Amino acid sequence: MPEAGGSNIEVAHDLSEHKESLQSLGHEILEIAEAVVLAVVAVATAWSGYQAALWTGHQAELYGEASKLRVEAEGAAAYANQERLYNASTVVEWLKAEAHGTRSSPTFLNGEFRPAFEAWKKTDPLNNLNAPAGPQLMAEYRSSKTAEVAKLNDQATEVFEQGTRARQYSDQYVRVTVTLATVLLLIAISQRFKTRAVRIGLLVTAMLLLCFPVYPYPYAAPSIERPATARRYGGDCTPD
Numbered sequence: 001m002p003e004a005g006g007s008n009i010e011v012a013h014d015l016s017e018h019k020e021s022l023q024s025l026g027h028e029i030l031e032i033a034e035a036v037v038l039a040v041v042a043v044a045t046a047w048s049g050y051q052a053a054l055w056t057g058h059q060a061e062l063y064g065e066a067s068k069l070r071v072e073a074e075g076a077a078a079y080a081n082q083e084r085l086y087n088a089s090t091v092v093e094w095l096k097a098e099a100h101g102t103r104s105s106p107t108f109l110n111g112e113f114r115p116a117f118e119a120w121k122k123t124d125p126l127n128n129l130n131a132p133a134g135p136q137l138m139a140e141y142r143s144s145k146t147a148e149v150a151k152l153n154d155q156a157t158e159v160f161e162q163g164t165r166a167r168q169y170s171d172q173y174v175r176v177t178v179t180l181a182t183v184l185l186l187i188a189i190s191q192r193f194k195t196r197a198v199r200i201g202l203l204v205t206a207m208l209l210l211c212f213p214v215y216p217y218p219y220a221a222p223s224i225e226r227p228a229t230a231r232r233y234g235g236d237c238t239p240d
Contacts, residue, residue: 030199037207038187044210045180052173055166062163069156073149080145084136087113091134098126116141183209 094106106117116135123131135141183206190202 030196030203034187034191034199034203037203037210038184041180041183041187041206041210045177045184048173048177048180052170052177055170055173059163059166059170062159062166066156066160066163069152069159073152073156076145076152077149080143080149083145084143088134088136091117095126112142112144179209179212 090106097103113135116138119138119140120132120135125131132138186202186206186209190199190206193199193202
């Protein structure tokens with residue numbers, strides 16, 4: 001009987017040691033999991049903050065580029081208006097000369113206006129009441145400056161929209177950073193508890209929150225390529 005009692009005590013002691021060993025192993029696994037999550041969250045938070053700042057700078061750069069294109073479009077529009085006024089006044093002087101019987105060949109600011117003028121002359125504007133009011137109303141009329149104004153405005157709109165998308169990306173990264181900060185807080189709180197169930201619950205909650213920022217994001221702001229349509233306005237209108 002004493003031997004049986006001693007055997008029972010030894011079995012109970014072995015079971016107790018095994019249970020403590022399992023608890024110790026579970027505690028170590030829990031601490032390792034917390035450390036891994038902390039490391040991932042720390043790196044992800046730093047990366048997210050960097051990307052938020054990067055896209056904010058990219059947004060400012062794009063908005064500045066859009067403003068510059070708008071200014072260039074306004075300069076092109078002013079030049080186009082001056083050219084239109086000059087050609088119109090040249091046509092008026094030609095009409096006066098024709099009305100007085102003086103033959104003349106008008107000189108226009110550029111050659112692209114002449115085809116429209118020659119087509120308009122064929123309508124006999126001095127005698128034909130149904131003739132268009134001026135060469136600008138002819139189908140042959142072309143103005144590269146006016147077309148360039150429209151193109152610059154379109155490019156400015158496109159670049160501005162890119163800036164708006166960059167701001168949206170920056171806002172998304174800021175939200176991700178806030179979420180990751182919440183994950184860090186949960187893990188820090190979980191380490192204050194001795195109860196394993198509470199720590200596991202908080203760790204699982206933190207890991208679930210960590211899954212939300214993990215979806216496709218632009219990982220780097222693309223470089224800006226200056227549109228190759230910037231021109232000088234004045235006597236020379238060739239591309240820079």
